[in-house]
Amino acid sequence: MKLRVKYKVTEEGRFLGHLDLTRTIMKVLRRADLPVMLSEGFNPHPRLSFAMPLSVGHTGDGEFFEVVLKEEITEEKFIDIFNKFAPQAIEAVEAKEVKGNHKSMSSIINSAIYSLDFVETDCALLSKRAGDILAENEILILKTSKKKTKEADIRPYIYDIIVAEEKNKKCNLEVYIAHGSKENLKVQELLNLFSLEGIFIEKVSIKRKGLYVKKDNEYLDLMEVLTNVG
């Protein structure tokens, strides 16, 4: 059976690179003695796949992996056992069986919601800036990739920004952006737009709240996709 597992990357886990995370999850599965199916060949590996890698330094509330098991196990039991053997860096939240044919997670994800926590900041200024950004028709930034630098319009990849003021000069931004193999915006590129006088973007804590399949204005999370189709 194939399971899709939603998990969190905690504060303790935010410095794990994607490879560290993969290795960590493999170890949890082995410690838990879960009946993971191995790949064929000279160097057998657990059959495990991931959605989109999370950047180092970010936490995540809705991360996903899929694993193929040799035996049936209930979704609840999987979560229980997994968490019993997980280190502080990760926590499984939900598991669902992937029945029938489904496209790979990485091919269907097209958007993400990030939560940005600002401290010692001017919330009014942030709020105004968010409004300005959304009012623009075009936002050109310089994108660098493999020795090439080119100008690109990122405005189409910014879907929404919701500002919530909190106590003690703290402020939370919830941003909805394009995120996937076709259209993609790095959250850091969006954050850079808020680099204004009196706002220290290097102090912002970044959390990826979830990965979604966006259709028109509806954001379906990867678990809901399974229920809707399957």
Added chain:
Amino acid sequence: MSLIEINKILNKVEKPLRYLGDEYNAIKKDWEKTGVKSLFAFPDLYEVGMSHLGLKIIYNIVNQHPEMLMERVFTPWVDMEEELRKNDLSLFSLENKKPINEFDVIGFTLQYEMTFTNILNILDLGKIPLLSKDRTNNNPLIIAGGPCVFNPEPLADFVDVFIIGDGEEIIIELLEEVKKNKNANNGLLNKESLLKELLKIQGLYIPSFYNVDDKGIVYPVVPEAPCPVIKRTVNDLDQAEFPLKPIVPYIETVHDRGMVEVLRGCNRGCRFCHAGIVYRPVRERSKEVLLDQVKEIIKNTGYDEVSFTSLSTSDYSGIEGLIRETADEYSEKGIGISLPSLRVDNFSVNIAKEVSRVRKSTLTFAPEAGTQRMRDIINKGVTEEGMLEVARAAFYEGWQNIKLYFMIGLPWEREEDVLGIVDLARKVLAEGDKIYQDSHHKPKVTISVAAFVPKAHTPFQWVPQDTPESIREKQILIKKNIRSKRIVFNYHDGELGLIEGVFARGDRKVGKALLNAFKKGCKLDSWRHFFDFEKWLESFNEEDISLDNYNFRERALDEKFSWDIINPGVRKSFLKSEYEKASRGELTGDCRFTLCSVCGVCQDLPVKIDYKGDRKIEIKS
């Protein structure tokens, strides 16, 4: 330290996980409620230190004690050091994130001479005075263990107490005294009275109770101070504590696998080998105990590989059964076995075959020298025909790349011995070519050639070290003669070996140059990129210390050594006779397979060779 402060700098360093702790199986005890606070300080990077078995063993033992805790610290990488210094923060422990000066005891492991500057750097980053005499009761007691303590004098000005030999039992004895001392002094350490109490524990060298004469020879200044200090040994490995729940790092480490120690010590008697003397005698762990440990470790860590470590794993009497039973149990779960370098014989190829049921790794052998003459001088019982037979078997079993370890700069070396390395490599490759002649595969031989550095307490402790110029010539000679793209030649500059050599056979005086070099910025010397030979030379010159006198002088047979203060159990008379036999190219057998060679360990120490094979060993007097 506050997490806010630490978080601020963690965001700026390359690999924050090196400093964060929180790994699976890490033990974080209640700081306020635990009486004795100790810190294991590994003077190299996290990735190196977390691969070290000694750390796992000691960490496990101390943390099992309800009134003691042990945390970890490693040499920070340069980016982290810069952030700490810039922000005026102390180096902190991984578990409770405490400044290292707040511990009662800091224990360093001395694995390699070229990490000595890192020890000073760790103290300095913890705002702890480097010299023992400058430290007060408000600073931790600084202790050190590991193989390099058998020549402790270069660090005698910096370290309060050296632990000589196996640390399993003695560490708790020492910390018990720390506990008593703190209880008697309202929770504060009184080092003066503590050190006096520690004199009663066998296996500790406490430099403050000794003095040195103008030749660097150590003598006691109080009647209670032992002379020499005799090493401690664990007598029964089956009874010894072993870490079954080792910490599982998030990041990849050098040896990223579970570890079981199949045996300790090696009696092969290679005359250049330091470990082969200081870890004697051979003590094996029973197969049943090992199989249980493998099971527990895999269950508790989730590793997909387990390593059977020791100085010479193919010598373990139960190796075949151990590997077969492990492979039978775990290969279908995708859990593999890894072995350190193998002895040169066919038996080893059979083992390797069994091991490769899950993954095929590179095969490594250590003939050490290129000619029979030289192999006899160093007492390496390997013949050319034996080596070729092994190569044939390995290529036949499907390995395409064989790795060979050699040394140059050995005593009585001639040009023919150096060329012999190339010759042997070529013959090994020819065996591969024969086997792969009808295949599109092209076999490869990698030769790693190290420059020999004479070490204290070995039969070669009397010989002059080869000069970097001579080493360079020999490297060029090898390079010129290889003439095949499928023989890969790995080597390093000889300069680092000079500094290593001066600490390997140095006395208390060379510690002054160490301090000077550290002040000039020497650190991370084992990372070639940071090694600054010019600075080291300056440091020695300024202290008026001649490197040549330590490295290139042939020592007289009756010379007293600064390291004679330490007794590893092997008698100096045995080393002397081995040195003389080397000059005649005579071999000495391994007492597991031939007669007892009366090295002194089983005769003089309260420990006996523990061999679980069929042959009964008779210890001669």
